[in-house]
Amino acid sequence: MNASEQPVVSDPTTSTDRHALRGTLVDVVDLPGGDGPSLRHVEDGVLVVEGGEIRAVGDAATLLPTLGDIPVHDHRGRLLLPGFIDAHLHYPQTEMIGAFGEQLLSWLSRYTFPTEARFVDPEHAAAIAKRFLDELLRNGTTTAVVLGSVHRSSAEAIFEAAAARGLRLVAGQVMMDRHAPDELLDTPQSSYDDGRALIERWHERPGTRLSYAVTPRFAATSSPAQLEAAARLLQEHPGVFMHTHWAENRDEIAWVKELYPQSASYLRVYHDHGLLRRRSVLAHGVHPAPGDLELLAETGATVAFCPTSNLFLGSGLFDLPGARRAGVHVGLGTDVGAGTSFSMLQTMAEAYKVGQLRRSLPGAGDVAPLSVAQALYSATLGSARGLGLDAHIGSLEVGKEADVIVLDPGATPLLELRMGRAETVEETLFALMILGDDRAVEATYVHGRRWRPG
Ligand code: GUN
Ligand code: ZN
Secondary structure: OOHHHOOOOOOOOOOOOOEEEEEEEEEEEEOOOOOOEEEEEEEEEEEEEEOOEEEEEEEHHHHHHHOOOOOEEEEEEEEEEEOEEEEEEEHHHHHHOOOOOOOHHHHHHHHHHHHHHHHHOHHHHHHHHHHHHHHHHHOOEEEEEEEOOOOHHHHHHHHHHHHHHOOEEEEEOEEOOOOOOHHHOOOHHHHHHHHHHHHHHHOOOOOOEEEEEEEEOOHHHOOHHHHHHHHHHHHHOOOOEEEEEEOOOHHHHHHHHHHOOOOOOHHHHHHHOOOOOOOEEEEEOOOOOOOHHHHHHHHOOEEEEOHHHHHHOOOOOOOHHHHHHOOOEEEEOOOOOOOOOOOHHHHHHHHHHHHHHHHOOOOOOOOOOOOHHHHHHHHOHHHHHHHOOOOOOOOOOOOOEOOEEEEOOOOOHHHHHHHOOOOOHHHHHHHHHHHOOHHHEEEEEEOOEEOOOO
């Protein structure tokens, strides 16, 4: 059976049952008269869900009496948030998270490439795809921007598994035609052909929430001809995403400079090949060259800030306030398996600590610490805006998809003790972000339905 003959997955993405979720509602939105995105909360709130969408949001005292006898899932004492968005990670690297001792380029050749080589086997790809998506959901991540391996079977497996769970997912097959082991190399033509077939089969497939990302791994592993093939795919399919790595590590940057001497910066390699636009997602950007942030802002591309990965591989400290000031869209990514946690709570905590370290650098000036509202914005609505998905996800607003998570502020003995001292919702959320992880995610609703493992 070839790919196009595989059975069409059933459509579990929508639920027509009208039901309600009750708890403390928290999201980050632009409040009228406010100064940028701000935290909003309704202490005893209700979300009405039907057909997988949020149909009403409000105060329980006002809304509940209007609802008749629809089922109400009672999460009082818990926080209901929009599902997290992970703007960058690698599903084939799930099994090699936490690999010792290397920085980017040696980490790729020592650990990453051998692990990704196993994805030539469709059964292995299917097994890891399931484990990976279940791990995302356990952590409250309901949308992710995901790299596969260079094998077509890897992309097929992740799309199949996401469709079966009704998940919103942006994913793509890695394009890589040089500077990797032979068994991991494609060609400009084969990567173009695979990309086109995958776009036709999966991109915005009816009954799913799936999107395709054209995914050249990074400039060092793609020839100019392959970057041109990637650009052709994007021109021929305007709604698809572009997903790559950029300016993560100083040795990588020097190498790309040697490989593409005609381009004025690493970012301009992508720009010169027609790859920067809205819906382009570039992971890292730890070391931008002069003018790069302005170019990102002009093109509307998004940077995925991946703090646990940048710390783990010793790549450097991303300047989030600087990127924001330049008007660049920034999302937050775990970058598993260089990133050390699937938890977006932990990722926000590390983003905060990266900010603290930057504040102590000579000449840092008077930079404010990362507020919990800013951190949550990067993990929800801010990312959604960068990805052009904010009409669908990112906040608890009427008309959006009901991707909702339930956080338990007292999930562990230490959290419970700490919450005794938290006086505001900001304090509660900040402590959750610093101390919390998958243990704090009590439930995950995917398109209105409660996800259960297994
Ligand atoms: N740059 C190119 N490939 C990778 C990868 O797999 N992980 C990270 N962190 N950076 C990369
Ligand atoms: Zn990555």
